[in-house]
Amino acid sequence: MNDNREKERLEREAENARINFSANVTHQLKTPLHAISGYSELIANGMATGDDARKFGFRIHMEAQRTLDMVNDILTLSKLDDYAEMFNEEEIDFCSFICSIVTSFKTMAEMKGVLLELKTSEPDEEKIIMHVSSKLIRGITECLVDNAIKYTGSGGSVNVYAGWSENSRPVLVVKDTGIGIPQDEQENVFQRFYRVEKSASSKTGGTGLGLTIVKQSAKRLGAEIQMKSTLGEGTEIKILF
Ligand code: ATP
Numbered sequence: 001m002n003d004n005r006e007k008e009r010l011e012r013e014a015e016n017a018r019i020n021f022s023a024n025v026t027h028q029l030k031t032p033l034h035a036i037s038g039y040s041e042l043i044a045n046g047m048a049t050g051d052d053a054r055k056f057g058f059r060i061h062m063e064a065q066r067t068l069d070m071v072n073d074i075l076t077l078s079k080l081d082d083y084a085e086m087f088n089e090e091e092i093d094f095c096s097f098i099c100s101i102v103t104s105f106k107t108m109a110e111m112k113g114v115l116l117e118l119k120t121s122e123p124d125e126e127k128i129i130m131h132v133s134s135k136l137i138r139g140i141t142e143c144l145v146d147n148a149i150k151y152t153g154s155g156g157s158v159n160v161y162a163g164w165s166e167n168s169r170p171v172l173v174v175k176d177t178g179i180g181i182p183q184d185e186q187e188n189v190f191q192r193f194y195r196v197e198k199s200a201s202s203k204t205g206g207t208g209l210g211l212t213i214v215k216q217s218a219k220r221l222g223a224e225i226q227m228k229s230t231l232g233e234g235t236e237i238k239i240l241f
């Protein structure tokens with residue numbers, strides 16, 4: 001009897017989560033689509049011409065890009081949620097793999113005036129060869145480095161470490177000297193669409209799905225997430241594989 005009640009409760013919870021997620025997705029997609037519709041209408045009916053038309057064209061492009069990023073993130077999450085979906089495993093040299101991903105963020109960091117540095121384990125240490133889904137490791141690394149740069153102001157720094165942990169587990173550490181996350185928000189940031197500064201979305205262009213992808217990917221990989229953050233000082237996120 002109790003088992004049945006518990007089962008019903010869990011089913012209700014899952015159903016509510018699904019409804020909430022759909023409502024959130026709809027709401028999040030509506031905002032950029034409204035902007036695209038409005039600006040393109042002004043150009044189409046000749047109300048915006050010359051410089052204005054170019055400015056609106058730029059906005060349309062930005063909002064369309066944002067929508068596309070969001071749809072891609074939602075697709076990634078639904079694959080991560082679906083346990084029938086398998087991720088291909090392959091052999092990777094962990095440190096070189098992380099190095100190639102971090103290198104692709106050099107321009108973004110330079111444009112923001114943020115110093116981006118990468119350290120890997122010493123050359124005389126044993127190489128870390130993993131048999132994993134490189135797609136999942138890439139997703140985690142991209143989300144963490146993107147956040148670290150995005151939430152760090154000019155003059156700050158982002159340090160990435162890929163190598164062995166103190167207790168000989170492969171570890172990825174992304175540490176920044178950015179704005180930090182308030183203590184009471186640190187649990188919440190892994191939830192879908194959760195952002196600390198709601199008004200920041202237009203400034204930093206985020207959706208609040210990055211850390212959910214990190215959490216779900218880590219779960220798939222059997223990896224552990226550790227977070228340390230101090231408001232105004234910075235954030236460090238560790239992924240222990
Ligand atoms: P996106 O979906 O584009 O990644 P996002 O960056 O807003 O959008 P998450 O990556 O899930 O979403 O992060 C959730 C929130 O956690 C962010 O909006 C930000 O408030 C906070 N956050 C995440 N990483 C950091 C960080 N390194 N420093 C400070 N705040 C952070």
Ligand code: MG
Pocket residue numbers: 143146147206208209210211
């Ligand atoms: Mg993010």
